[in-house]
Amino acid sequence: MPACTDASDPGGGIQWPLPQPWPAAHPPLRLGVMASGNGSNFEALVQACREGPLAAEVALLVVNNPGCGAERRAERLGVPCRHADHRLQPSREALDRQLIGLFREAAVDLVVMAGWMRIVTPVLIEAFPGRLVNIHPSLLPSFRGVDAVGQALAAGTTLAGCTAHLVAAEVDAGPILVQAAVPVLAGDDHASLTARIQAREHRILPLAVALAAERIAAAAPGPAAQG
Numbered sequence: 169m170p171a172c173t174d175a176s177d178p179g180g181g182i183q184w185p186l187p188q189p190w191p192a193a194h195p196p197l198r199l200g201v202m203a204s205g206n207g208s209n210f211e212a213l214v215q216a217c218r219e220g221p222l223a224a225e226v227a228l229l230v231v232n233n234p235g236c237g238a239e240r241r242a243e244r245l246g247v248p249c250r251h252a253d254h255r256l257q258p259s260r261e262a263l264d265r266q267l268i269g270l271f272r273e274a275a276v277d278l279v280v281m282a283g284w285m286r287i288v289t290p291v292l293i294e295a296f297p298g299r300l301v302n303i304h305p306s307l308l309p310s311f312r313g314v315d316a317v318g319q320a321l322a323a324g325t326t327l328a329g330c331t332a333h334l335v336a337a338e339v340d341a342g343p344i345l346v347q348a349a350v351p352v353l354a355g356d357d358h359a360s361l362t363a364r365i366q367a368r369e370h371r372i373l374p375l376a377v378a379l380a381a382e383r384i385a386a387a388a389p390g391p392a393a394q395g
C-alpha cells in the first residue's frame with residue numbers, strides 16, 4: 169500500500185499507509201511490551217489504547233532492568249510488569265525463551281519492542297511471526313544499531329526521524345510499517361534532536377501496531393470471512 173501523509177498530524181512528517189478511521193480489532197488486541205529504560209514509548213502505547221484510537225490493551229510489560237523507568241510507569245498506570253533479567257540467563261536464546269513464556273502466559277497477540285536494548289534471536293522472532301514490532305530512532309535503513317541519533321548528527325544529516333518495523337533476524341531491519349521525519353535544526357544537540365524524534369515515536373508506534381494487526385487479520389481471516 170503506498171504511503172500518504174497523515175492528515176490528522178498537525179506537525180506533518182508522518183508517512184501513514186492506513187485509511188481513516190483506524191480499523192477496529194475484534195476483540196481488542198492484547199499487547200505485550202518489552203522495555204529496558206525510560207519507557208516513554210510504553211506509556212504512549214498505553215495512552216493510545218486507553219484514550220483511543222488504538223483498539224488494544226497492554227496486557228503485560230516485561231523489563232530486563234528491574235526498577236527502570238518503564239517499570240515505574242507501569243506501576244503508576246496499573247499495567248502488570250514482569251522481569252526478564254538478561255544477567256540471570258546463560259544466553260540470548262535463554263532470555264528469549266523466558267520472554268516467550270511470559271508473553272504466552274499473558275496470552276498476548278502482538279509484542280512491541282519499545283526501547284528494548286538487547287539483541288533478540290530467531291527464537292523470539294519465530295515465536296511471533298509478523299507479530300513483533302520494533303521502534304528505532306532513525307529513518308531506516310540509515311543509522312542502524314546503537315546511538316542512531318548520534319550517528320545522524322555526526323553524519324550532518326538535515327533530516328532525521330524514526331521507524332516502526334516488523335522485526336527480522338538482522339538488527340534494525342525488517343518490513344517497515346510507519347516512518348516519521350523531523351528536521352535537524354541549527355543548534356541541535358543530542359538531547360534536543362532525541363526529544364524531537366521521540367515525540368514522533370509516540371505518534372507512530374500506535375499506528376504501527378494497528379498496521380501490524382491489520383496484516384495479521386488479513387493473513388488469517390476469521391470464520392465469517394472464509395465463507
Ligand code: GRF
Binds near residue numbers: 284304
Ligand atoms: C527510543 O528512542 C527507541 O527508538 C529506542 O529506544 C528509545 C526508548 O525510549 N529503541 P523510551 O524508553 O521509550 O523512552
